[in-house]
Amino acid sequence: MPPPLFEIDTLQVAVEDKQIVNGLSLTLRPGEVHAIMGPNGSGKSTLANSLMGHPRYRITGGDILLQGESVVDMPPDERARAGLFLAFQYPTDIPGVSMINFLRRAMSARRGEEIPVREFRQVLNEVLGRLQMDEQFVRRYVNDGFSGGEKKRAEILQLGLLQPLVAVMDETDSGLDIDALRIVSEGINTFHSDENAILLITHYQRILRYVQPDHVHVLIDGQIVESGDASLAERLERDGYEPFMERTKEGVLSS
Amino acid sequence: MTQATLDADSAERPDVEVKPDDLRAQVTALSRSNREPDWLLAFRLASLEQALSMEWWTGQEESWRRTPRERLPRRARVGQVRGPADGSANGTAAIAPSHVFTPDAHSGLVQQYDGRLVASDLEEQAATDGVIIMPLSTAAREHPTLIQEWLGAVGPPQDRYDAYGRALWTQGVFVYAPRGVVVNESLFYLVTQDATAGDHWHYTLVVAERESQLSLIDGGDADDRRVELDETPLLHASVELIAEDGSNLRFASVQRWHRQTAAISTTRARVGRDASVHVTTAAFGADLDKQRIDMDFSQSGGYGEIRGLFVGDGKQHIEHVTRQHHQGVGATSDLLIRGVLTDESQAVQYGLIRIEPEGQQTNAHQTMRNLLLDDGAGADPIPMLEIEADDVKCSHAAAVGPVDPDQLFYLQARGIPPRVAERMVVRGFLSEIADGVPDEHMRDVIDELVEIQLEPARASV
Numbered sequence: 001m002p003p004p005l006f007e008i009d010t011l012q013v014a015v016e017d018k019q020i021v022n023g024l025s026l027t028l029r030p031g032e033v034h035a036i037m038g039p040n041g042s043g044k045s046t047l048a049n050s051l052m053g054h055p056r057y058r059i060t061g062g063d064i065l066l067q068g069e070s071v072v073d074m075p076p077d078e079r080a081r082a083g084l085f086l087a088f089q090y091p092t093d094i095p096g097v098s099m100i101n102f103l104r105r106a107m108s109a110r111r112g113e114e115i116p117v118r119e120f121r122q123v124l125n126e127v128l129g130r131l132q133m134d135e136q137f138v139r140r141y142v143n144d145g146f147s148g149g150e151k152k153r154a155e156i157l158q159l160g161l162l163q164p165l166v167a168v169m170d171e172t173d174s175g176l177d178i179d180a181l182r183i184v185s186e187g188i189n190t191f192h193s194d195e196n197a198i199l200l201i202t203h204y205q206r207i208l209r210y211v212q213p214d215h216v217h218v219l220i221d222g223q224i225v226e227s228g229d230a231s232l233a234e235r236l237e238r239d240g241y242e243p244f245m246e247r248t249k250e251g252v253l254s255s
Numbered sequence: 256m257t258q259a260t261l262d263a264d265s266a267e268r269p270d271v272e273v274k275p276d277d278l279r280a281q282v283t284a285l286s287r288s289n290r291e292p293d294w295l296l297a298f299r300l301a302s303l304e305q306a307l308s309m310e311w312w313t314g315q316e317e318s319w320r321r322t323p324r325e326r327l328p329r330r331a332r333v334g335q336v337r338g339p340a341d342g343s344a345n346g347t348a349a350i351a352p353s354h355v356f357t358p359d360a361h362s363g364l365v366q367q368y369d370g371r372l373v374a375s376d377l378e379e380q381a382a383t384d385g386v387i388i389m390p391l392s393t394a395a396r397e398h399p400t401l402i403q404e405w406l407g408a409v410g411p412p413q414d415r416y417d418a419y420g421r422a423l424w425t426q427g428v429f430v431y432a433p434r435g436v437v438v439n440e441s442l443f444y445l446v447t448q449d450a451t452a453g454d455h456w457h458y459t460l461v462v463a464e465r466e467s468q469l470s471l472i473d474g475g476d477a478d479d480r481r482v483e484l485d486e487t488p489l490l491h492a493s494v495e496l497i498a499e500d501g502s503n504l505r506f507a508s509v510q511r512w513h514r515q516t517a518a519i520s521t522t523r524a525r526v527g528r529d530a531s532v533h534v535t536t537a538a539f540g541a542d543l544d545k546q547r548i549d550m551d552f553s554q555s556g557g558y559g560e561i562r563g564l565f566v567g568d569g570k571q572h573i574e575h576v577t578r579q580h581h582q583g584v585g586a587t588s589d590l591l592i593r594g595v596l597t598d599e600s601q602a603v604q605y606g607l608i609r610i611e612p613e614g615q616q617t618n619a620h621q622t623m624r625n626l627l628l629d630d631g632a633g634a635d636p637i638p639m640l641e642i643e644a645d646d647v648k649c650s651h652a653a654a655v656g657p658v659d660p661d662q663l664f665y666l667q668a669r670g671i672p673p674r675v676a677e678r679m680v681v682r683g684f685l686s687e688i689a690d691g692v693p694d695e696h697m698r699d700v701i702d703e704l705v706e707i708q709l710e711p712a713r714a715s716v
Binding site for chain 1: 659660661662664665666667668669670671672673675676679680682683684685686687
């Protein structure tokens with residue numbers, strides 16, 4: 001078994017004074033796709049944002065390791081340059097900043113050196129084509145006036161350009177129609193290789209029809225209450241989260 | 256050569272004025288040395304008497320309450336001129352203008368250094384069409400009918416600075432597009448100011464005749480930016496914009512005066528029937544900058560736009576006092592001010608939308624947004640509505656706050672360091688205004704100045 005690429009070790013996260021993630025552990029090895037599934041309010045977005053280092057989410061215990069190195073004390077930009085990526089559930093619009101300028105800066109930051117214009121254009125056009133996105137798209141301001149589908153595609157575009165080691169996808173499937181979901185999923189699959197790992201965070205099972213997970217975890221009240229293979233997702237689809245929620249209450253009570 | 260003769264004690268007490276008789280004599284000498292026609296001297300002297308009959312501001316007035324009293328001198332002194340305003344009787348040795356403002360493509364240009372003409376040109380086609388851009392005193396000799404018709408036509412002076420501005424100006428420009436003429440490229444009026452030369456009064460008169468189209472870029476720069484001055488120089492700019500029916504007039508002003516300058520401007524636009532006027536100002540320099548912009552819609556169907564951009568640092572005080580005045584039916588006006596404040600800089604926006612009873616079907620909007628980058632910075636946007644018509648659409652919005660942390664997080668999550676991320680958001684924030692400037696080169700200049708202002712270490716470059 002290859003060494004872990006990404007480890008979440010008994011992670012605890014608080015927002016203001018409320019504890020949301022309660023000692024969550026997870027290990028991703030190169031080449032793996034993990035799915036974390038949970039109902040509303042289970043801590044999915046808190047987990048995603050805290051992994052990337054959002055200042056509003058305070059890590060109160062545990063550790064996050066990328067290639068064996070703790071990233072907990074790193075600011076978000078350092079984590080990103082080290083190879084961590086978050087596909088946002090609600091990408092922020094930044095009026096006045098063009099996509100193309102933003103993408104070029106982001107790519108240069110990830111590489112640690114200025115990317116030549118020619119090379120940038122080439123890579124950009126390739127990824128745009130794959131995602132069936134118009135070249136004019138990058139002339140627009142970052143996420144400004146984008147439809148829900150455009151925002152998600154733009155996230156996948158960044159994933160394809162930045163080539164991170166670990167990609168955390170926060171509800172990337174929400175708000176997508178079936179065609180967009182297929183294109184976005186293909187984008188994820190194209191990116192995926194033996195050298196990186198993907199953590200899909202989702203409410204619904206439907207994206208897992210396109211992106212096959214190796215491991216599925218059920219998140220309830222900020223804890224993983226069950227882990228299994230892809231069949232766990234189907235069970236969730238059939239029976240819902242209810243049975244697991246019962247289980248957690250016991251778990252929480254006993255802890 | 257005209258020199259202001261100062262009272263011995265006025266240097267120590269900045270508000271003490273030159274004696275009226277001395278002022279009259281100085282204005283007369285100034286006008287004579289410019290070889291101005293008698294009627295122009297009469298205009299100056301009449302304006303001077305108006306000024307002398309008015310009171311200075313006290314700070315009690317609504318639009319003056321937030322102006323730091325000790326930082327904007329209340330005085331009238333004739334500025335030093337380094338030669339006749341049109342340069343005709345002077346040597347031709349060009350004084351190097353600021354590199355920042357050197358224009359690219361343009362249809363015409365007037366460039367002055369302390370009131371002295373250093374360069375001027377006009378595209379052949381524009382000249383054939385009757386377009387005019389020349390120093391105001393020259394225009395008074397060569398086009399007396401036009402100047403007599405339009406000088407001061409925006410209305411009587413609004414206050415003592417405004418009145419003095421019409422009397423004391425040592426440099427000015429006249430820009431004119433005849434009926435139906437479309438001026439292809441922007442026209443440039445570039446002024447370089449030697450801050451050590453004391454107070455300055457500028458006068459800009461722009462007339463777009465019916466169905467014409469022109470855009471004027473007014474760039475003001477200080478020479479000797481690093482010189483430490485003993486006294487605050489006062490600089491007043493009068494700008495009169497006349498847009499006749501169906502015309503399209505764009506005016507963009509970019510200033511970076513000396514760090515110790517107290518700058519005040521009075522910009523008044525008269526918007527004709529179905530005419531459109533765009534006023535954009537970008538403020539970077541000066542210790543205090545108070546811009547007063549007044550747009551008057553007395554005809555129906557006009558469109559007016561006011562755009563203000565600024566980046567404050569140190570202890571700068573940057574103030575916009577605006578009025579969108581609607582008397583005509585169905586005109587539209589839109590104001591948007593965006594500023595970024597660092598260090599302990601302060602901004603004030605006092606914006607009035609005034610709609611008279613006859614101004615039905617008016618659309619009037621104003622938005623003021625201030626980004627505060629440091630704890631010591633502050634902003635006070637005050638939108639005001641005075642509406643006496645019942646069938647109008649008005650809106651106003653004002654905001655003061657730090658950079659949106661979610662925007663910063665998004666950029667940082669892509670590997671962009673916090674300082675760079677902040678710069679990107681700030682420049683994006685300002686770009687909506689800069690993008691409206693009708694000249695690519697000037698947009699670049701604004702970009703560059705934004706960058707310089709946000710990076711004090713580079714300011715000396």
